[in-house]
């Protein structure tokens with residue numbers, strides 16, 4: 265599931281970046297390529313209409329956590345993003361039973377890394393212990409463990425670490441302690457490419473941001489099939505690759 269780029273993206277939330285002009289058409293072109301790559305990899309892309317008044321609404325990942333059994337609509341840490349929920353909720357209703365993170369909890373999907381039955385939640389400026397507590401209750405009977413982990417220096421947990429296979433994580437060790445994610449193998453980003461840990465793993469392929477070729481090379485050296493995707497304009501809005509989609513199994517749909 266994706267959503268078109270808002271014409272207001274230039275007014276996006278920024279935490280670690282200085283504001284610079286964002287070219288909406290270039291952003292749309294990059295986003296279109298991203299969707300095409302997902303289709304080429306066998307995904308059925310459900311493209312939601314853009315939201316002209318919601319600058320960050322292309323970053324659908326933050327609004328829901330979709331597990332096989334349930335989808336959890338988040339309560340985004342940035343107040344300006346809370347209006348993004350209603351349309352995502354409507355779009356997910358046909359696919360999953362829905363649950364919600366409720367006030368005072370805050371949670372961005374970018375802070376939620378699901379690795380098989382382990383759910384890690386980044387304790388960032390956007391997600392808190394109260395959301396972790398609620399999430400634990402929601403998944404209590406589903407066999408998941410939920411663990412809050414400290415992140416530093418980056419926006420979200422998935423800025424610092426994402427999965428590239430069932431047991432291997434790509435990590436920037438400056439932003440998170442690998443010891444907080446026990447039982448996994450790690451590949452480190454190239455030290456000159458701080459934001460490179462955010463990759464999208466689909467089937468047998470890992471999509472990485474074209475701005476980070478050295479990390480891409482590390483992944484291919486480790487035996488992964490990789491594909492670069494240009495997301496440089498989206499990056500000016502502090503968005504990375506995972507943020508632009510919610511990827512889940514939809515057995516109720518024809519492929």
Ligand code: CIR
Nearest residue numbers: 276277323374501502503507
């Ligand atoms: C924000 O600050 O909320 C947006 N400008 C960027 C969100 C990126 N989302 C993500 O990494 N999951």
